[in-house]
Amino acid sequence: MSFVNEFVNGNEGGLKHEGLTPVQKVTLRTVVVGLLFYGLTAIEGMMMRVQEIEPFLGTDHFFSVMTVHPIVGIFGSTYLIVFGAFVFLVPYLMKKPLYSIRIANITWVLIALGALTSWSAGFLFSYAPLYTLYWPLPVDFNQFMPAAALIFVLGIAFIMIGTVLFIFNIFATVFYTERGHEKRPIKPLVLSALGIDGLLNLLRKLRKKPPYSKDPAVSLPVAAIFRGSIDTLFDAFVILSVGVLLLVYIIAKMTGTSMDASSIDALLYKNWFWWGLDLIADGLVLIYVAGAWYLLASLITGKKLYMENVARAALLIELIVSWGVWSHHLLSDQAQPNMMKLASGEMITAFELVTQGIAIFVTLVTLWSARPLKMTNPLKFLLGGMLGFALAVPAGILQADLGLNRILHNTQWIIGPHVHVAILVGLTMTLHSAIYLLFPILTNGGKLWSQKLANFHFWAHLLGGIGMGAFMGMAGLDGMLRRSWYVNGEFNTYMILAGICGAFLLFAWIAFIFNIVMSVGLKGLIGIFLPSKLKTKDTLPEAA
Amino acid sequence: MLDSADVLSALHLVYTIYSVAIILLFGWLAFKLTGGKAKGLLRPKLFYSYVALLVFIGVTIHILTFNTIPWVSNDLKRNEIKPEQTFHIEVADHKFILPQKKLMIQCGKTVLFDLDSKDLTYGFGLVRHDESLVFQIQVVPGSKNTLLWQFHKNGTYNIRSTEYSGPKGASMKVDGAVEVVGCKDTDPRAS
Numbered sequence: 139m140s141f142v143n144e145f146v147n148g149n150e151g152g153l154k155h156e157g158l159t160p161v162q163k164v165t166l167r168t169v170v171v172g173l174l175f176y177g178l179t180a181i182e183g184m185m186m187r188v189q190e191i192e193p194f195l196g197t198d199h200f201f202s203v204m205t206v207h208p209i210v211g212i213f214g215s216t217y218l219i220v221f222g223a224f225v226f227l228v229p230y231l232m233k234k235p236l237y238s239i240r241i242a243n244i245t246w247v248l249i250a251l252g253a254l255t256s257w258s259a260g261f262l263f264s265y266a267p268l269y270t271l272y273w274p275l276p277v278d279f280n281q282f283m284p285a286a287a288l289i290f291v292l293g294i295a296f297i298m299i300g301t302v303l304f305i306f307n308i309f310a311t312v313f314y315t316e317r318g319h320e321k322r323p324i325k326p327l328v329l330s331a332l333g334i335d336g337l338l339n340l341l342r343k344l345r346k347k348p349p350y351s352k353d354p355a356v357s358l359p360v361a362a363i364f365r366g367s368i369d370t371l372f373d374a375f376v377i378l379s380v381g382v383l384l385l386v387y388i389i390a391k392m393t394g395t396s397m398d399a400s401s402i403d404a405l406l407y408k409n410w411f412w413w414g415l416d417l418i419a420d421g422l423v424l425i426y427v428a429g430a431w432y433l434l435a436s437l438i439t440g441k442k443l444y445m446e447n448v449a450r451a452a453l454l455i456e457l458i459v460s461w462g463v464w465s466h467h468l469l470s471d472q473a474q475p476n477m478m479k480l481a482s483g484e485m486i487t488a489f490e491l492v493t494q495g496i497a498i499f500v501t502l503v504t505l506w507s508a509r510p511l512k513m514t515n516p517l518k519f520l521l522g523g524m525l526g527f528a529l530a531v532p533a534g535i536l537q538a539d540l541g542l543n544r545i546l547h548n549t550q551w552i553i554g555p556h557v558h559v560a561i562l563v564g565l566t567m568t569l570h571s572a573i574y575l576l577f578p579i580l581t582n583g584g585k586l587w588s589q590k591l592a593n594f595h596f597w598a599h600l601l602g603g604i605g606m607g608a609f610m611g612m613a614g615l616d617g618m619l620r621r622s623w624y625v626n627g628e629f630n631t632y633m634i635l636a637g638i639c640g641a642f643l644l645f646a647w648i649a650f651i652f653n654i655v656m657s658v659g660l661k662g663l664i665g666i667f668l669p670s671k672l673k674t675k676d677t678l679p680e681a682a
Numbered sequence: 683m684l685d686s687a688d689v690l691s692a693l694h695l696v697y698t699i700y701s702v703a704i705i706l707l708f709g710w711l712a713f714k715l716t717g718g719k720a721k722g723l724l725r726p727k728l729f730y731s732y733v734a735l736l737v738f739i740g741v742t743i744h745i746l747t748f749n750t751i752p753w754v755s756n757d758l759k760r761n762e763i764k765p766e767q768t769f770h771i772e773v774a775d776h777k778f779i780l781p782q783k784k785l786m787i788q789c790g791k792t793v794l795f796d797l798d799s800k801d802l803t804y805g806f807g808l809v810r811h812d813e814s815l816v817f818q819i820q821v822v823p824g825s826k827n828t829l830l831w832q833f834h835k836n837g838t839y840n841i842r843s844t845e846y847s848g849p850k851g852a853s854m855k856v857d858g859a860v861e862v863v864g865c866k867d868t869d870p871r872a873s
């Protein structure tokens with residue numbers, strides 16, 4: 139078969155989109171758009187890597203790229219890939235239809251539209267308050283146009299409304315009783331979704347009593363999705379509330395009304411904002427990721443999870459821990475009370491080492507118990523994802539220390555070995571493991587075009603991600619700040635090495651996307667955006 | 683007396699050793715997963731010991747740094763300690779407004795830096811000539827932003843804003859703003 143023919147029609151006939159259910163289609167749409175946003179994020183990342191070596195952008199442009207990079211990366215890419223996967227997995231694992239396919243479609247459109255809108259505020263109008271939005275920078279109209287701020291806030295609002303709709307759809311799918319089915323009792327579902335049944339089982343075991351529930355109403359991965367979604371919901375409300383505040387100042391400026399920025403307490407605002415924002419990093423990500431590992435380990439091995447009750451209880455603890463850790467972002471804020479720094483910033487944060495350590499251990503032992511395993515794409519990416527968090531979480535615990543934070547805060551250490559290794563190696567490789575695992579299920583038996591390209595994707599992503607994080611971290615230890623402007627090549631050796639590793643990441647994405655397009659074919663790819671011909675609410679077609 | 687350069691070197695070493703060890707462990711696990719045969723499940727005792735070890739490490743890190751890094755306890759008690767020298771520094775319109783052109787500090791004296799932002803959130807960091815950090819804090823408008831510090835090496839330091847305050851503040855820096863004199867030792871990266 140010629141290359142052009144394979145490119146158009148796919149590998150071994152490619153994706154027959156006519157046979158896809160509406161749920162398969164909405165999942166694929168959401169994930170594909172998320173992967174395209176990942177590419178945009180990688181290009182922005184490379185622009186910044188080159189800038190750190192040889193400045194070629196003006197300050198306004200550079201910082202506007204830095205502002206939209208996490209918006210596009212976290213919301214445009216990660217949210218869409220995760221939400222797409224969960225829209226499929228929750229009904230698939232619960233063996234009941236998704237509550238609403240229409241809401242799932244509105245969700246991805248709103249989030250994609252929102253990410254593009256916020257991105258355009260940076261691209262067209264150089265709006266650059268960074269994602270941290272420290273008060274009163276987002277409403278500093280000496281530096282930014284009010285119209286740019288308005289576009290940025292509207293984009294974020296679209297994303298958050300899409301997020302709330304996704305959560306509603308997931309919660310509704312967990313709790314609703316489908317037509318024709320006997321009424322599903324709510325209490326066991328709530329107890330199981332929150333992980334309380336696992337905790338009760340453990341307590342009863344200690345008292346040598348029979349378990350509270352032998353067969354949980356909700357499987358562990360669904361419980362993780364449910365619990366992560368609680369943090370996602372809180373985060374959406376906090377970000378929306380900040381958006382409303384910004385909107386008041388923007389509209390006041392546009393209508394010629396003078397509003398004093400000092401009427402808002404900058405430190406209180408920072409606490410509120412970080413409480414919400416940290417629910418993404420320390421709640422949503424860690425809980426969703428743990429759930430994904432448990433699911434992947436079970437599916438790869440076909441075995442029951444090791445220490446399942448403990449894992450369930452640990453997810454409940456992680457949920458509560460995630461509500462109390464935000465002060466680690468304020469260890470350098472001297473007006474923040476010492477007790478908050480010690481309790482929330484150091485001690486509660488340290489529990490993330492425990493909860494994430496448990497998740498890694500449980501997953502590894504489950505895999506170990508099923509030896510010998512074939513080193514498939516899902517398995518190797520799963521191991522890469524766990525390695526990413528095994529590197530990034532301790533880096534985070536170290537910087538969440540009063541002594542070390544004094545010399546690490548806002549350096550490249552934070553954004554390199556912690557943030558980028560966690561997101562790029564830990565989270566993204568976990569998501570790629572899920573994508574490789576679900577690919578044949580979602581495409582009704584689709585075959586990957588090239589295993590060599592999949593291998594290149596793995597190694598280039600792993601080495602690129604760890605390498606970039608490591609060299610950024612070394613620059614950080616030598617004092618390089620994460621949001622400052624260096625024009626004299628002060629850290630060029632590290633930045634050149636980090637840039638080479640960053641290029642590996644970009645090439646890994648290109649190889650992955652090329653492999654996927656060649657596997658499903660251009661026709662199949664376009665076809666997933668066309669309405670499904672199957673009038674069913676089932677997750678998979680009957681023949682599959 | 684330990685300074686920031688010593689602590690950062692130690693951190694560099696410890697984290698590098700940890701990273702290499704964990705990468706090797708995962709490499710070994712990946713290799714072993716494809717061969718051999720499983721011999722039953724791990725005993726729960728081992729699992730609970732591992733969890734206890736994680737708790738121990740999480741707590742011990744902070745106890746260790748509290749007792750070894752010299753600026754931690756002073757920082758926590760800074761409201762009870764009377765400084766021997768105080769510098770009030772204003773920050774406004776992306777500029778540091780210093781009380782003197784150069785802040786002269788005597789070796790070993792307890793110095794209080796008292797920062798006040800008139801508009802945006804900034805950072806206040808002291809850096810050596812090679813840009814390595816001596817310390818930094820956030821400067822939040824409407825808040826008390828103070829830092830107590832003791833210097834034990836002679837040197838000349840630059841002030842840098844360590845927090846982003848918009849494109850106009852991307853390179854907020856005052857070269858040679860702080861000079862420490864009277865010590866036996868000299869900071870080789872700050873002279």
